[in-house]
Amino acid sequence: MTENVIQLHKTPPPDLADTLTETIIDVLQDAEPRPVDPPEQGPPAGTWIAERQAYLAEAPPVVPPALRRWDDFKDLARWTASYYAHVSGFHALRAPVYLGRLLARAPRGAGRLIIRWGKWVADTEARPVEAKAAASADIEAWLSLSRERSRRVRPRRIASLAVATLTSITTTVSAFLVPGWTLTTAITAAALVGLHGKKGDKPLVTRYVATNVLRRLDSNEVFEALAAIGIEGKKGRRGVEFAAEVMRDGPGWRAEVDLPPGVEATAVLEKRAALAAAMRRPISTVWPEGDRTAHPGRLVLWVAQRDPAKAGRKLWPLMRDGQADVYQPLPFGFDPRGNLVEITLMYSNLLVGGIPGSGKTSCALAIVLGVALDPSAELWIYELKGSGDLDAVKPICHRYVSGDEDEELEAALAGMRSGIAEYQRRATFIRGLPASEVPDGRKVTRALAEKYPDQDLGPRVIVIDEVQELFTHPEYKEEAAALATRLIKKARAYGIILILLTQNPDAPSLPTSVSSSVGTRLCLAVMDWRANNNVLGTGAYDRGLRATDISIDEQGTGILARGREGTTVRAAFIKQTEAEDIAARALALRTAAGTLSGQSVGAQVEELDVETIVDHVRAIWPDGVEAVHSHRLVEALAAYRPDLYRPWTEMDAAGSSTALSTALKPFKVSTRQLTIRDCCGGAKGLRYLDLPAPEDGE
Numbered sequence: 001m002t003e004n005v006i007q008l009h010k011t012p013p014p015d016l017a018d019t020l021t022e023t024i025i026d027v028l029q030d031a032e033p034r035p036v037d038p039p040e041q042g043p044p045a046g047t048w049i050a051e052r053q054a055y056l057a058e059a060p061p062v063v064p065p066a067l068r069r070w071d072d073f074k075d076l077a078r079w080t081a082s083y084y085a086h087v088s089g090f091h092a093l094r095a096p097v098y099l100g101r102l103l104a105r106a107p108r109g110a111g112r113l114i115i116r117w118g119k120w121v122a123d124t125e126a127r128p129v130e131a132k133a134a135a136s137a138d139i140e141a142w143l144s145l146s147r148e149r150s151r152r153v154r155p156r157r158i159a160s161l162a163v164a165t166l167t168s169i170t171t172t173v174s175a176f177l178v179p180g181w182t183l184t185t186a187i188t189a190a191a192l193v194g195l196h197g198k199k200g201d202k203p204l205v206t207r208y209v210a211t212n213v214l215r216r217l218d219s220n221e222v223f224e225a226l227a228a229i230g231i232e233g234k235k236g237r238r239g240v241e242f243a244a245e246v247m248r249d250g251p252g253w254r255a256e257v258d259l260p261p262g263v264e265a266t267a268v269l270e271k272r273a274a275l276a277a278a279m280r281r282p283i284s285t286v287w288p289e290g291d292r293t294a295h296p297g298r299l300v301l302w303v304a305q306r307d308p309a310k311a312g313r314k315l316w317p318l319m320r321d322g323q324a325d326v327y328q329p330l331p332f333g334f335d336p337r338g339n340l341v342e343i344t345l346m347y348s349n350l351l352v353g354g355i356p357g358s359g360k361t362s363c364a365l366a367i368v369l370g371v372a373l374d375p376s377a378e379l380w381i382y383e384l385k386g387s388g389d390l391d392a393v394k395p396i397c398h399r400y401v402s403g404d405e406d407e408e409l410e411a412a413l414a415g416m417r418s419g420i421a422e423y424q425r426r427a428t429f430i431r432g433l434p435a436s437e438v439p440d441g442r443k444v445t446r447a448l449a450e451k452y453p454d455q456d457l458g459p460r461v462i463v464i465d466e467v468q469e470l471f472t473h474p475e476y477k478e479e480a481a482a483l484a485t486r487l488i489k490k491a492r493a494y495g496i497i498l499i500l501l502t503q504n505p506d507a508p509s510l511p512t513s514v515s516s517s518v519g520t521r522l523c524l525a526v527m528d529w530r531a532n533n534n535v536l537g538t539g540a541y542d543r544g545l546r547a548t549d550i551s552i553d554e555q556g557t558g559i560l561a562r563g564r565e566g567t568t569v570r571a572a573f574i575k576q577t578e579a580e581d582i583a584a585r586a587l588a589l590r591t592a593a594g595t596l597s598g599q600s601v602g603a604q605v606e607e608l609d610v611e612t613i614v615d616h617v618r619a620i621w622p623d624g625v626e627a628v629h630s631h632r633l634v635e636a637l638a639a640y641r642p643d644l645y646r647p648w649t650e651m652d653a654a655g656s657s658t659a660l661s662t663a664l665k666p667f668k669v670s671t672r673q674l675t676i677r678d679c680c681g682g683a684k685g686l687r688y689l690d691l692p693a694p695e696d697g698e
Contacts, residue, residue, distance in 0.1 A: 075250070075251075098205060099187075101194070102190070103187070106194040107197070109197030110197075111197075122153065123152055129145060214281060217303045218246060222255050222257060224278070225275055226240050226268070228274075228278035229271045229275055231260070240260060243256040243258050243294070249302060250339065251305050252305050253302070255301045255303075256298065257300075260297075264290070265289070265296060265544070266296075268299055275288060284336075285307055285336075289302070289544070304336060308336050308570070313573050316366060316369075316572035317340065318331060318369070318582070322373070323373050323374070323589060324371070324372075324373035326346055326370075326374045326376070327346050327446050328346075329344045330343055330345065331370065332363075332370070333569045333572045334570055335567055335568060335570075343522075344562070347443065347493060349492060349497060349500075350499045351500050351501075351510075352558075353524065353526070354523065355503060355525055358525040359554075361389045362573055363501070363558070364465060366572050368390055371461045373586050375586075376446075376449065376458040379396065379398060379399075380398055382412040382462075383463075384412060384469045385404060388402055392580045395600060396586050396587050396590055398597050398598030399415060399598055409469060409473060412480075413479060416484060420483065420611065423490065423491035427442075429452075443493040443495075460495060462487070462498050466502065466503065471510065471511055471514075478639055479641055484498065488514065488517040492519070510534050515537075521560075523540075524558040525557070529548060532545070532547050536559060540559075613663045614667050616641060616644075616645075620633070620636040627688070629674065629685040630656065630660050630686065631656055631657060634660055635649065660686075669686070669691060
């Protein structure tokens with residue numbers, strides 16, 4: 001870049017010489033442009049150093065990428081061994097078929113060999129030359145050729161006769177002396193003869209055709225595919241550029257591309273299906289993503305060598321042995337590259353949503369079994385479908401409920417209330433600890449749980465499957481939404497983890513107060529962008545986190561997001577029989593640790609509820625409203641907790657107002673005469689400022 005040269009002179013005017021300065025601009029006419037970009041420093045072109053630098057810039061790595069990491073090398077070696085073992089076994093099993101084909105072709109091969117042998121003995125290749133000499137009446141040439149032919153043919157006939165005689169005698173004698181060897185030799189000879197009897201359109205060896213093994217990715221394919229979906233540089237401007245060479249990356253290829261200036265990677269993410277169509281590859285093998293660590297226009301395109309939907313399953317890391325730790329990330333599934341993806345539950349909560357048949361059960365099993373293998377974690381499971389999908393872990397659960405009737409729904413509400421009571425108890429205890437014992441903040445840690453075992457501070461994981469049954473129930477929905485929101489926002493620091501699973505991720509089935517507060521989200525296949533954003537958060541679809549592109553056939557596959565970033569993951573598939581074996585191992589771990597409790601030891605679970613009417617009033621209080629009449633509060637309370645406050649609605653207005661005033665009196669909260677013009681004039685009511693302030697942990 002260049003700019004016109006402008007000279008600046010700062011001189012004080014006569015009257016203000018001591019205090020001010022004046023800027024005088026002189027424009028130099030016909031000045032040469034002055035470069036403003038710094039010159040590139042480098043050795044002169046053509047020197048030995050420049051050549052070596054150019055070589056080093058393009059030089060291949062000293063150690064091949066497949067040998068840089070031990071796990072990649074193991075995968076490569078395992079794949080190579082499995083490939084050749086499979087090919088060897090494939091053809092070894094078909095060896096009898098190949099032998100039969102050879103024997104069937106032996107007559108044709110024998111005929112071809114006999115004809116070839118006859119032509120060799122008769123020296124037929126020389127006959128056209130002799131015929132030409134005879135046709136031209138060149139007697140000397142014909143005689144010379146005839147003598148030469150006789151000299152070659154005579155030894156061939158003698159040798160052929162000798163070999164035929166010796167072979168006949170040897171075969172006859174061997175047939176009587178060693179019939180087994182003779183038969184084997186005859187079959188081998190016939191098979192060798194059969195090699196000459198093949199047909200061009202019928203190969204001898206059965207060809208192994210793997211339709212899910214795709215071609216190698218190269219730069220031309222990337223250029224053409226991006227151009228096909230409209231991602232290319234404008235005329236006269238830079239277009240698509242490669243930031244690195246196309247390389248192997250696990251079971252596929254990785255291409256890092258800088259898109260044209262002004263084009264973000266999300267523009268490609270929005271057209272993933274079109275990109276796969278342009279590449280003529282299955283959509284499940286094409287995975288574009290942005291690289292924000294570089295810049296928004298950096299696209300990382302990963303293409304699988306094999307269709308992940310048709311690849312064999314990878315075993316969950318804790319399938320055979322091992323113990324989990326809820327305080328650390330838990331193994332969950334695998335990304336399209338086959339890398340392990342972990343999920344963090346501690347100090348977070350989890351929301352799983354997807355349409356029916358998208359693989360929610362697979363996700364639930366992988367999560368719940370990971371928690372089960374931590375003896376210090378307490379499991380409370382409410383399976384509101386009644387299908388028994390999680391029955392495998394029932395023997396180790398502190399509380400396990402399965403069913404879709406009101407009784408089970410009420411139990412789930414009670415479980416959340418008990419969770420709130422528990423986090424309040426823990427908050428009170430931790431609030432009394434000195435700062436030296438909570439250097440990372442006032443939250444539950446493993447160190448605290450082990451130091452104060454009498455406080456029972458281990459993680460409590462509350463799982464509610466088919467939670468939409470609660471959020472859409474006419475009587476329970478308001479309380480369910482309020483309880484879930486409160487647990488999500490305030491209980492996570494105290495080791496209370498809420499996991500919600502739903503197959504109806506729409507607005508009515510998933511309250512905004514719940515979906516907007518969850519820290520970790522997993523969205524399986526959904527039908528539209530609204531359901532996608534309900535699970536993954538507002539704007540997720542526009543950022544390229546699109547579970548709408550996931551087929552329902554890819555069960556257990558979804559977008560796992562924490563914050564604004566997300567990754568595609570497929571939950572490890574665990575069979576029900578395998579889940580039972582893992583649960584049995586978890587039961588043994590808990591028995592040895594002495595951490596079995598609740599229903600697992602036959603005890604009656606007391607679902608504590610320490611919420612007071614003040615908590616209930618605070619929960620149902622309208623946002624931004626300073627005062628509410630008593631009869632309005634009673635109506636809202638009856639909708640929120642019908643089991644407690646519905647009888648009040650059967651009273652007249654004065655009676656219900658008196659009941660509310662009486663219930664609030666022990667908490668030193670009194671109602672008063674209020675005039676609210678927007679409501680119904682003057683009546684008994686309550687001001688929000690009259691409610692006691694919530695304590696820490698609330």
